[in-house]
Amino acid sequence: MEPFVLKNQSYLTIESWTKQFPGLSAGITTKRGGESKGSFETLNLGFHVGDEKSSVCLNREKVAELLEFPLNCWVGAEQTHDIAVKKITKADRGKGSNSYEHSFKGTDGFYTNEEGILLTLCFADCVPLFFIAPEKKMIGVAHAGWKGTVGKIANEMIQAWGREGIKPEEIIVAIGPSICEKCYLVDERIINLVENTLVDKGRLPYNLIEEGQYSLDLRELNRQILLEAEVPNQNILSTGFCSSCNQEEFFSHRRDQGGTGRMLSFIGWKEITDRL
Numbered sequence: 155m156e157p158f159v160l161k162n163q164s165y166l167t168i169e170s171w172t173k174q175f176p177g178l179s180a181g182i183t184t185k186r187g188g189e190s191k192g193s194f195e196t197l198n199l200g201f202h203v204g205d206e207k208s209s210v211c212l213n214r215e216k217v218a219e220l221l222e223f224p225l226n227c228w229v230g231a232e233q234t235h236d237i238a239v240k241k242i243t244k245a246d247r248g249k250g251s252n253s254y255e256h257s258f259k260g261t262d263g264f265y266t267n268e269e270g271i272l273l274t275l276c277f278a279d280c281v282p283l284f285f286i287a288p289e290k291k292m293i294g295v296a297h298a299g300w301k302g303t304v305g306k307i308a309n310e311m312i313q314a315w316g317r318e319g320i321k322p323e324e325i326i327v328a329i330g331p332s333i334c335e336k337c338y339l340v341d342e343r344i345i346n347l348v349e350n351t352l353v354d355k356g357r358l359p360y361n362l363i364e365e366g367q368y369s370l371d372l373r374e375l376n377r378q379i380l381l382e383a384e385v386p387n388q389n390i391l392s393t394g395f396c397s398s399c400n401q402e403e404f405f406s407h408r409r410d411q412g413g414t415g416r417m418l419s420f421i422g423w424k425e426i427t428d429r430l
C-alpha cells in the first residue's frame with residue numbers, strides 16, 4: 155500500500171504514521187497551491203534556487219498554516235549532498251525557517267525527540283528518508299541523492315540513534331517521493347560508486363540501458379543500506395510516487411533541467427499545550 159497520501163493539493167502525509175502516532179506531522183509538500191511564478195510555479199519552498207524570497211516566505215507561511223505548525227518552530231538546512239546529521243533541540247527553533255543564511259550549514263539530516271519542532275529539508279528528485287522510533291519519541295529526516303545514498307546517510311542516522319540507545323529494530327523508516335528508476339539515468343562513474351556500496355541484500359538496484367548508461371533505483375539502494383544497518387524489512391515503507399513522472403504534483407530537477415522549485419519534507423511532534 156502507498157504510504158504517502160495526498161491530504162489536499164499542497165501536501166501528502168505518511169498516513170499510517172500520523173494515524174498511529176498522535177501529534178505527529180510527517181510528509182512532503184507538492185508544487186501546488188503557492189505564490190511563486192515561472193519555473194517555480196507555484197509552491198516553491200527552497201530559498202536557494204533563485205526564486206523571489208518574498209514568494210518563498212509566503213509559501214512557507216501557507217504550509218505552516220496548513221500543517222498547523224508555526225514557521226518559527228521550523229528548522230532548515232543548507233544541504234550539501236553529504237552525510238552529516240544533526241540533533242535538534244528547542245534552542246534551534248526558527249533557524250533556516252525564513253532565510254537561507256540562518257539555516258544549518260553542511261547538514262543533510264535532522265533528528266530530535268522534542269516536541270514543537272518541525273524538521274524540514276528541500277527536495278526535487280533526491281530521496282527523502284523519514285525515521286521514527288515511537289517508543290523513544292525520536293524522529294528524523296534525511297536527504298539522500300546519489301551522493302548521500304552511496305555515502306550511506308541512511309546508516310549515519312541509524313548509527314546516531316544507536317548512540318542514543320535506540321536499536322535498529324525499534325526504528326521505522328519511510329522512503330518518500332523521489333525520482334524513479336526509469337527516470338534516473340546515470341553514467342558508469344556513479345555505478346562504480348554504487349557497486350562499492352552494494353551489500354547483497356536483494357535485487358541489483360540498477361540496469362544497463364546502453365553502453366555507459368544505466369538506470370538507477372535510489373529508493374531500492376537506500377532500502378538495502380537500511381537492511382544492512384539491521385532495520386527489519388517489515389519496518390521499511392517505500393513510496394511509488396516519482397517526482398519526475400508526476401509532473402502535475404512535484405518539482406523535478408532532472409525533468410525541469412535544473413530550473414525548478416523545491417518540495418519540503420517535514421517531520422515533527424506538535425506541542426501538547428496545557429489548556430487550563
Ligand SMILES: [Zn+2]
Nearest residue numbers: 334337396399
Ligand atoms: Zn519516474
